Amino acid sequence: MNNLASTIAKNIITGFDRHIHLFIEITKSAQQRFQQCQWAEIQKAAKARTTFYEQRVEESFNTIKKDFLIESLDDELWLQVKKEYIDLLADHKQPELAETFYNSVFCRLFERKYYHNDYIFVESTAHRLDDRPTPEIYTSYKPAVKGLKKTICDIMNAHKSTVPFVDLEGDVEVLIRAFRRKAHKTRFKVEDLQFDILNFTFYRNKGAYLIGRVLSPAGETPFIIAVLNNEKGGLYIDALLTKSEDMAVVFGFARAYFFVDCLHPYALVKFLKSLIPHKTRADLYSAIGFHKEGKTQFYRDFLHHLDNSDDKLTLAPGIKGMVMSVFTLPSYPYVFKIIKDKFSPSKNMTRADVKGKYRLVKLHDRVGRMADTMEYSEVAFPKDRFNDELLEELHKVAPSLIRYEDDLLIIEHLYIERRMVPLNLYLAKANDKELEEALYGYGQAIKQLISANIFPGDMLLKNFGVTRHNRVIFYDYDEITYMNEVNFRVKPVAVTEEQIYAAEPWYSVAPGDMFPEEIATFALANPKYLKAFKIHHEDLLTASYWQECQKNVAKGLYVDVYPYPDKFRFCEMRKAMNKQPVT
Numbered sequence: 001m002n003n004l005a006s007t008i009a010k011n012i013i014t015g016f017d018r019h020i021h022l023f024i025e026i027t028k029s030a031q032q033r034f035q036q037c038q039w040a041e042i043q044k045a046a047k048a049r050t051t052f053y054e055q056r057v058e059e060s061f062n063t064i065k066k067d068f069l070i071e072s073l074d075d076e077l078w079l080q081v082k083k084e085y086i087d088l089l090a091d092h093k094q095p096e097l098a099e100t101f102y103n104s105v106f107c108r109l110f111e112r113k114y115y116h117n118d119y120i121f122v123e124s125t126a127h128r129l130d131d132r133p134t135p136e137i138y139t140s141y142k143p144a145v146k147g148l149k150k151t152i153c154d155i156m157n158a159h160k161s162t163v164p165f166v167d168l169e170g171d172v173e174v175l176i177r178a179f180r181r182k183a184h185k186t187r188f189k190v191e192d193l194q195f196d197i198l199n200f201t202f203y204r205n206k207g208a209y210l211i212g213r214v215l216s217p218a219g220e221t222p223f224i225i226a227v228l229n230n231e232k233g234g235l236y237i238d239a240l241l242t243k244s245e246d247m248a249v250v251f252g253f254a255r256a257y258f259f260v261d262c263l264h265p266y267a268l269v270k271f272l273k274s275l276i277p278h279k280t281r282a283d284l285y286s287a288i289g290f291h292k293e294g295k296t297q298f299y300r301d302f303l304h305h306l307d308n309s310d311d312k313l314t315l316a317p318g319i320k321g322m323v324m325s326v327f328t329l330p331s332y333p334y335v336f337k338i339i340k341d342k343f344s345p346s347k348n349m350t351r352a353d354v355k356g357k358y359r360l361v362k363l364h365d366r367v368g369r370m371a372d373t374m375e376y377s378e379v380a381f382p383k384d385r386f387n388d389e390l391l392e393e394l395h396k397v398a399p400s401l402i403r404y405e406d407d408l409l410i411i412e413h414l415y416i417e418r419r420m421v422p423l424n425l426y427l428a429k430a431n432d433k434e435l436e437e438a439l440y441g442y443g444q445a446i447k448q449l450i451s452a453n454i455f456p457g458d459m460l461l462k463n464f465g466v467t468r469h470n471r472v473i474f475y476d477y478d479e480i481t482y483m484n485e486v487n488f489r490v491k492p493v494a495v496t497e498e499q500i501y502a503a504e505p506w507y508s509v510a511p512g513d514m515f516p517e518e519i520a521t522f523a524l525a526n527p528k529y530l531k532a533f534k535i536h537h538e539d540l541l542t543a544s545y546w547q548e549c550q551k552n553v554a555k556g557l558y559v560d561v562y563p564y565p566d567k568f569r570f571c572e573m574r575k576a577m578n579k580q581p582v583t
Helices: 001-027 030-035 037-067 076-086 097-110 126-131 148-157 167-180 242-250 266-276 283-285 291-307 349-364 388-397 425-431 433-453 516-522 529-539 545-555 572-574
Strands: 138-141 194-198 203-204 207-216 219-228 235-241 324-328 334-339 374-382 404-405 407-418 464-466 472-476
Touching: 001 030, 001 037, 001 076, 001 097, 030 037, 030 076, 030 203, 037 097, 037 349, 076 097, 097 266, 097 291, 126 266, 138 148, 148 167, 148 194, 167 235, 167 572, 207 266, 219 242, 219 266, 235 242, 283 291, 291 374, 324 388, 324 545, 334 349, 349 545, 425 433, 425 464, 433 472, 433 545, 464 529, 472 529, 516 529, 529 545
Parallel strands: none
Antiparallel strands: 138 194, 194 207, 203 207, 207 219, 219 235, 324 334, 334 407, 374 407, 404 407, 464 472
């Protein structure tokens, strides 16, 4: 029995190690893609890497199923398999990720009733890493040794880019001025400062990011330095962020995952959390590409929250969807979305189609404007945590997805994403300034989505949300498609009385036709909203704008979308600053 258990455990860890090897291999190549401006290849690599985990789990599942003829759970055997697996993790560099991989393989093999801590890692054993020496994931620099400017130049050059900076000394001069202006805790003599810089660059889309902290007598200042490629053979520093709130947006749930060549994710997440405290471990694991570990961390957090709260799950506020039913726990900042059994007659699609749309978003660049979702199967909730209205709704719209086991309600399939205030509800209570800013964000969200080759489809305000950072995010995916699948048309002008008063369109409308003018009619029927929208985005109401964007996407032109406000960029600061040297 022990030999068989050991062999199965080794088989699973081998599958995981293969996953990590391939994950690190494609992650390492991010630097080359950035240096060579291979923007299309970056998108392909990000998409491919997101699928790696599922592929390796499927391989391990098939091997165990075939080689060991597993048909049902042998209680004694699998209790021993877990013990053997824990022993294999004793000196592993990524034990928490390996535990999640084990869970995934086990859950593919066996039914939900065995999903408890005797057989899987509901509780992690990776906390033992806290008692071990912390891996050297950052380097400390003391500017008193070489001087401030030379030290920062050394830091910027330490990441071994084959592409040089266009004007590193000039960039560093601007950087120092930005630090002094924005970060009060760094205003000390160089003898009193220390820089702790992570030993690897964070790559995503067109950007490279150095992350660290400044230690001074006043405390700790976290920071992100953004570096861009001018696509002419040179690099330059583009921005500095020195507040946790601003850094959180860079690590936001609507962003693509970073490529970070770090073999010690546990230590990395711990360091990042010290810089961005309100980001959860789940958020941070997902942000660095380990989205399955993010799911595991999230579910542990959620179970803990359920044990320490007593409010009821309830229908989410806002207009009910025609495809999804959405509920939430008021004390927890997430929503739970399930696909209805039957859709509104206007929605000509299947449940498989909807899953495909959510899959598309998972694999696509979300450009900071589409909420990331976590997909779960066989999720157990305490039945008594649902209020009566929600239970009635779920039984009405999705009975095929619900069953009961003792005091648990099991949902066969659902999505979980960050809760936001629906844009229509936000605008109803907004003052004039908030309204204008939100509608600017709404238009920006649409523009950035279409520049990333995503046609949102249904652009009603209720399908967008406002985050706690007041960013407008799209979250209704059942009608999204690629830009080349849409025909953007100018709406024909009615001339005759018969055309003017026609109850139905008097002109032909083919599948895929879209009339941008109708955004004003359907999404922005409120004149006040339309007026505010037109201040910055009147071009979105013209077919020519959409057609031009469509052409740019077809040519492979990637619009620059920065994960920080324009006011943080150095381009204007460079023009304005004087040329006096900084020492």
